[in-house]
Amino acid sequence: MHEVDFRITSTGNRVATGPLTSDSSQRALIPARAYTTAAAHEVERERIFAAGWVWAGYAHWVAETGQVKPITVAGRPLLMIRGEDDELRVFHNSCRHRGMALTEEPVRVKRRLQCAYHCWSYDLDGSLAVTPYFQRERQGRGGPADPRALGLLPVASRVWAGMVFVDLGERDMDAATASFDRFVAPLAQRWSHIDFDRIRLADERVFDIAANWKLVVENFLDFYHLPFIHPQVGPVNSSLDVDDEALAPEIIGGCYPRGATGKAAKTSDALPFLGAVPPEKTESQDIFCxxxxALLFLEADWFQVIGFDAVSADRTVEHMAIFVDQDGTSEDHSVNRKRLAEVLFGVNEQDLPILEKLQAGRHSPASDRTSLVPHWDQVTAMFQQLVADRVGGPNAGDSRA
Incomplete structure (x- = not known):
């Protein structure tokens, strides 16, 4: 298992005094108030969710030309739009005249998206198309001298492995492409044997959870609880076999060498593999944040994503999707797909009461004395370090900050 070289940062964050060893524990690196206060949540929105690449949705939400899907990232209303050129683009959900949201429900339009306030219309690539009576003339055919200046404001976005990522802080669209490639490169290289162009949705579900987003991630990275909360995934020995993995500072998790969760989901007939899976990977399961x-599971024959919106300090909305190879969507594999979805959704449902109790516990002053133990919590410590470094400041997460 990898160990983290914990440290005190130059900004004064209390993050640790040294690496965890076999005979020491370390207090959690994030104060309890960071899980419960609106002020802390707003700081995280600005410094984490609005300041780098984040999961924003799924490409299949706008699979057809003219489909428009409103989404929210860091509290900002956005639009995913599938253009006539089959490109998926993301824009700020705000009319360039008076700022009205163009739609708050998924819609499909033929050619243009129209604002209901003054009927300004936009083409599917975001360009301004129609501005009725713009110059207050009776014919109503005039428009701005430079309509390009009043198109929908684009958001840096990329599609990868069926997911849509956005970077609200990036203004240079060309630079965004290189930035995203660097961001996802360690995982793309590890999974280079997977043909993600062939993956298709098997099932999806939304989970509205009364818990802070950080608890959702920490629970996902916690392999210690698996035999106690999810006994169907295997005995305690299975959890002991999980190897911690840190592919990059922002891609952390573990590898389950025998994919116990997947085995519980399968019947006698296997689903088609997701590409040319090497022999050494046919029995393993990768688990990465x-x-x-974006919380990702990958086995040889299925790919699961839990992407979420951190709505408030005590509410997280998960969008869980399960993907299989396109050959696995046939009727011949319907029983396996259904069984796989039942098991994976069931595992997630088992975590819901745990997350709500964890959230309740964060209101106790004793929560500031929780411990990270060396043999189980190294990856959790990596995550908490990321949060602390992004938020910064000696009073990070303080409701008085």
């Missing part, structure tokens, strides 16, 4: 809000 792509910081901050």
């Amino acid at each position: 792509v910081f901050p809000n």
